[in-house]
Amino acid sequence: MATVESQGRAPVARVRRLEPAAIGAVLWRELTVFRRYWRSTTFSSVLEPTIFLLAFGFGFGALVSRVAGYSYIEFVGTGVVATAVLFSSVFPGLFTTFIKRRFQRTYDSLLAAPIDVEELVTAEVLWLALRAGIYGMAPLLVAMVFGLDPAWGMLVVPLIGFVTGFGFAAFGVTIAAVAKSIDNFNYVTSSVITPLFLVAGTFFPIDALPGWASTLAQFNPLHHCVELVRDAVFGFQLGPDLLHVAVLVAFALLMWRLAIWRLRLRLID
């Protein structure tokens, strides 16, 4: 350091971890790319949960009038928020990360500049989590059209979606870092994502499942997202909701560190 400055070069700001400038630059890139694609991304992110909502809402809604004390459309409308959050975080986490790392070599280009893998992953996951938080509102809006009553608690839903999306986006990034080819994603989709999505209490209450399955569901972060969203809309319950928040935050933190670790192994050789 001393030798460098004695030669009259401009001193560089002291380096910290997670510098806002580095994270901001990547967020700016994502936002700029997004401005080109927001129509199609938004279309599918809103349409998919809406289809689930309508298909299940009207399909099952005709058979069952009340589930766990709610009308079925209320039950599914709030449950599908988690689906929207999951899909809009885990799939871009998987695919766009893989493409940027493997084919576009975007990450290689970025890492030649003063940004490290920790900042890169944080920025990418932060971006997807923000998106997921916003897209998670779509099912609620659609459900309101079909009779769900607005509630103040709904304002917290984007935050719940953000935390849940953070964890699942980071999970996607982790898999994208480990995978050798895009085909590998099929294993993850059928053996992890689909079960998580189905056994989360979105379409039916998990206590309708055999005991072991409903116990397992307690370990499904998406289940905690579903429950938390329902409570946000229909009324918070302090004890259980604190547990849901704790699980979601722990999941997000764990996946975040995991994603950083795996992507660093991949990008730095």
Added chain:
Amino acid sequence: MPSPAITLRGVHKRFGEITAVAGLDLDVPAGTCLGLLGPNGAGKSTTMRMLTAQTIADSGEIEVLGYRLPGESKQARARCGVVPQIDNLDFELTVRQNLTVFARLYRVPKAERAGAVDRALAMANIAARADSVVDELSGGMRRRLLVARGLVHRPELLLLDEPTVGLDPQVRSELWALVDELRSEGVTILMSTHYIEEAERLADEVAIMAEGRIVARGRPQDLVAEHVGTEVVEIYGPAPALLEAERRATGEGFASRRTGPVLAILGAERSNGALPEGYRRPASLEDVFVVLTGQEIE
């Protein structure tokens, strides 16, 4: 004597079975341009990537701009510009957006960002295409943008990995002029290349790399004088005749090399009629390269 901008000491790097860098010692004095010449697979790109800590050495010491790597690489990277061998532009963004991302990454202050981008556009001569999406650019344009991206923050050290490969002569000489200009502004440059002419034209010194280490280092003309003398006799002919000529030259104590139908006898200026007749030409850096690496160029 200014301290070196880059120092590598005893650097090793293996990828599984392959040893990419095998005991590399190299320093690049601040403010000079060093040309790194070497055949395919010599370890040039691996060396470049180690300087940005995108590849971590197995052993050895690396210092860039006074910062020890890999620990302080982020500080070093802030002041380096990098032009990679493989195009990794963001093809979904426009030319200007590509540069803006990097101006931000390199912490160019907000008020200066637009100016810095314009300046880099002008230097690389792509201002006319500033608002084109990268996907629509020709190969030469993309390469210019790659160079502009490495310059957007006025780096004091520039790492160029085969910057002119695949360019037409006009774009290449434009780039040469740019490198010349940067060097005269005092920017330190490490440039790998396959083009001997490029190294001769641009580099203050060249280092020849083979199998992961530096086999020769010096000013181009000094290397030529030291390793191959000043003159070369080239003899064309059928294989038996060349074999005979080669035997004669070796007998007289001259080094020679065969490339297809050509025999080149090195150090021909020392001959007093003992060598076979042939076409005399000045010795070149290319001869040094071939003698030291045992490989033909391209």
